[in-house]
Amino acid sequence: MVYVEASVRRPQMITAARRAMARDGVAKTSMRSVAAEAGVPLGTLQYAFRSKEQLLRAVIEDVVDEITRVLRQSAEGEAGLANAIRSGIQSFWSTLVAGGTDLQTMQYELTTYALRASGQEGLARWQYERYASVVAEWCQHAAHVAGETCTIPFGRLARLIVATVDGLIIQYVCDPNPSRSAEDLDAAIAMLVAAAGVRPAAAPRGSS
Incomplete structure (x- = not known):
């Protein structure tokens, strides 16, 4: 060999x-x-x-790395947080969802398997913590580079993004409908941008 x-x-x-x-x-x-x-x-x-658990963790981390690459390639940080949310979600959807549902189905199976397997519950929690962590870092970076902040903590914004997109993915996996999904995705993005409450970062004291 x-x-x-x-x-x-x-x-x-x-x-x-x-x-x-x-x-x-x-x-x-x-x-x-x-x-x-x-x-x-x-x-x-x-x-x-x-163990199988170690292999599953490696698979989840590989999926997280793939999501990270898609988000980083989706937009220039200087364009601001609202644009990052919009372009990042759209790029994620077109790259990792619309092209086929096998990956998304596998991710949900990973979650349900971990929740049902004795002693594996922590794997499901860690899976979603990793998703939210990647999205939070991406949002925070986009806001920082553009000199912006948002009205809610980045961690909460990330969890809202993950939860919202997750729900749309489940619907799409069960009933693929590209036109309906595109309309729903646009509406979801608008809600998430509004929830973020993007605003200019406060200027340091003494600056003019």
Whole structure:
């Protein structure tokens, strides 16, 4: 067998896990099936990920990284927080939702699997904490660069964004309707921008 560096092998195994989970479902995907999908011995997979929970965490982190890349590529920070919310959500939707629902279905299965599996409840909490953390950092960066702030904490704004988009995704997964979803997404973005209450940051004392 050709030797492959662990730094290369690990992402390959995570990608294989995502494929297997999207195809077979999270609950039915085993360490053995992921090893077969990746074309590696089971022992190699277990060396990198000692348990299914560790593998699931790696899959969630990989999805979070993908979302982060989409948000960072969606808009220039100098355009302000309102524009970041609008362009970021639209880019996320067109890139990770409208093109196919397998990824989103897998994410929901990850959540329900963790909530139902004994001792795994913390994984579901961590999953949504990571989603909200990425969105909060993205919003805060856009506001800071543009010299803005918002009327609610960035953490709360992020949770509202995640919850709102999450609900629209569930509806789209159950009943894909591009035109209706586009209208609903526009309305949701307008509500989120209004909730943010974007305003110029206060000038430092003594500045003119």
